[in-house]
């Protein structure tokens with residue numbers, strides 16, 4: 001068995017190894033080529049992925065004008081020009097017309113507010129969308145627009161505000177503010193303070209969540225609202241600031257808390273007023 005035949009078979013066994021080694025060079029080259037191609041394919045996929053990701057993000061967060069949806073603007077020049085100061089001049093007590101939005105003397109028992117000033121109409125799509133988008137995304141360019149609008153509105157209605165007063169933003173419920181990371185009313189209060197050269201303070205806090213009360217009757221809602229605020233003791237005149245006023249119930253409840261804590265007069269300021277024709281009394 002261990003003769004030349006065995007050697008031959010040994011050679012035969014060796015040859016394939018040698019030939020594999022010989023072929024091995026091109027095998028490695030093939031492997032490298034394959035690897036290169038794979039890498040190329042991977043980088044092409046990565047590039048396509050990056051493109052897709054950008055397109056996806058663009059589709060998710062494109063910039064469109066808040067008014068006319070024209071691309072590339074937060075608020076285009078045409079829609080900026082179309083925002084008019086349309087103040088609400090309604091008594092916060094009875095909801096009827098009153099000079100400068102002051103509470104009629106006969107209505108002083110119906111509302112803790114001595115006046116309600118609001119420069120813009122919430123029905124303006126630019127105003128509505130800017131306020132909503134800011135509330136839910138807090139984008140800084142929108143914040144700048146709202147600060148500018150607040151300043152313009154406040155300056156043009158300057159005579160309706162008390163000369164000496166402290167500005168108070170409508171507080172958010174603690175967990176709501178933590179979720180959102182900011183309070184939109186506080187941003188507007190600072191803008192108003194700057195425009196009127198008045199100080200901003202935060203004596204009010206919200207001790208009850210009142211946003212989700214759609215199922216309650218209006219009486220229950222009012223009662224729920226009334227117990228929603230706490231206030232540290234204070235004195236003097238105040239301007240209470242919120243982004244939008246519709247029924248006026250929240251503003252009334254917060255103003256009540258300010259007055260119970262010692263405020264002499266409370267003027268309400270909302271950047272935008274809802275339909276603006278009626279308030280709950």
Ligand SMILES: [Zn+2]
Nearest residue numbers: 065068076079
């Ligand atoms: Zn536009």
Ligand SMILES: [Zn+2]
Nearest residue numbers: 091094104107
């Ligand atoms: Zn009235």
